[in-house]
Amino acid sequence: MSLWIAIAAVAAGSFLIKGIGPAALGERELPKWSTGILALLAPTLLAALVVVEVLGRRWADFDATVLAGLAAAVAAYLLRAPMLLAVVAGVVTTALLRLALG
Amino acid sequence: MQAEPSPRRRFLDGVRVGTGLAAASFVLALTFGAAAQEQGWSVPATIVASVVIFSGSAQFALLAALAGGGATLPAIAAALLxxxxxxxxxxxxxxSLTGGRMRRALQGQAVVDASFVAAHTGHGRFDRYRLFGATVPQWPAWVAGTAIGAFAAPPGDLVHDLGLDVAFPAFFVLLLIGELRSARSGYLSAAVGAGVAALLLWWAPAGVALLAATVGALLGLRARPLSETSDQS
Known part of the structure; x- marks a missing residue:
């Protein structure tokens, strides 16, 4: 039951988050002080999210083959591979390493 | 200035871009469907989550935060953050949108990360028809991928052997690189956020670690003189 509540709450919250900017602001521009902080939100969250996903609770999910896969994806992306291809490079790298390491 | 392409042409341009993105969404959705099954979500709940939330990052955050009996409220907060x-x-x-408040709010629902980028026409202006076009193929791909992942429920071993668990963090690392390219002042807050999250994970559930790391990093940076953080923007 609490799962359904969580799903509904996140859906409703996301609707509000996506809608409130266009609805409230309209044609006006943002105050300058807020844009600096808002601009930091995305990179901070993304970095924390990746860490949480890769390490897991008590770092129990830590897996060197995942780090190698992420490194491969980043390398491919920096070499101007499209995003999807870079992700595939990461997935394949991790799969091959796991195969090789048994 | 050249004559502006018709709305129909711009929409179809968006659809073309969005079709490639839909392929990526589909793979990511497969892993979400499979991962949710592994954590004991019911098939209907898994699919409905993709239908109504339609956000890979929020859904994975919810999944991660609820894992191992995580509390509901911090999980909701983490996903919304x-x-x-x-x-x-x-x-x-x-x-860049048109119409009254409600209409604008509804148009705003079309924003997903990749569509937002695809719709950017430079100088902070956006083409709403490209935005809608890019999002239209992604939603069915996201829902279909989730459903197939949930019904097929590939065993965790298979997902692990194929390295599919890397797809989600890899997408986010690449999104992060994109963010840092456009806002260099993000390096410090990203590093602080990552470091605090890594530390907190030792004691706290994922949702709490995520929340505290983000809020902490932002508050810490807010306390610095504004000139330091806003110079680059």
Whole structure:
């Protein structure tokens, strides 16, 4: 039951988050002080999210083959591979390493 | 100035871009469907989550935060904080939309990360027809991928052997690189956020670690003189 509540709450919250900017602001521009902080939100969250996903609770999910896969994806992306291809490079790298390491 | 392409042409341009993105969404959705099954979500709940939330990052955050009996409220907060990035996106997009408040709010629902980028025409202006076109193929791909992942419920071993668990963090690392390219002042807050999250994970559930790391990093940076953080923007 609490799962359904969580799903509904996140859906409703996301609707509000996506809608409130266009609805409230309209044609006006943002105050300058807020844009600096808002601009930091995305990179901070993304970095924390990746860490949480890769390490897991008590770092129990830590897996060197995942780090190698992420490194491969980043390398491919920096070499101007499209995003999807870079992700595939990461997935394949991790799969091959796991195969090789048994 | 050249004559502007018709709305129909711009929409179809968006659909073309969105079809490639839909392929990526589909793979990511497969892993979400499979991962949710592994954590004991019911098939209907898994699919409905993709239908109504339609946000990979928020859904994975919810999944991660609820894992191992995590509390509901911090999990909701973590997922919504993740989607908090759509707030500045919506603010940036606002002037490019049309109509009354409700209409604008509804148009704002079309914002997903990749569509937002695809719709950017430069100088902070956005083409709403490209935005809608890019999002249209992604939603069915996201829902279909989730459903197949949930029904097929590939065993965790298979997902692990194929390295599919890397797809989600890899997408986010690449999104992070994109963010840092456009806002260099993000390096410090990203590093602080990552470090605090890594530390907190030792004691706290994922949702709490995520929340505290983000809020902590932002508050810490807020306390610095504004000139230091806003110079680059």
């Amino acid at each position: 993740i989607n908090g990035r759509f707030l500045p996106m919506g603010l940036a997009l606002g002037p």
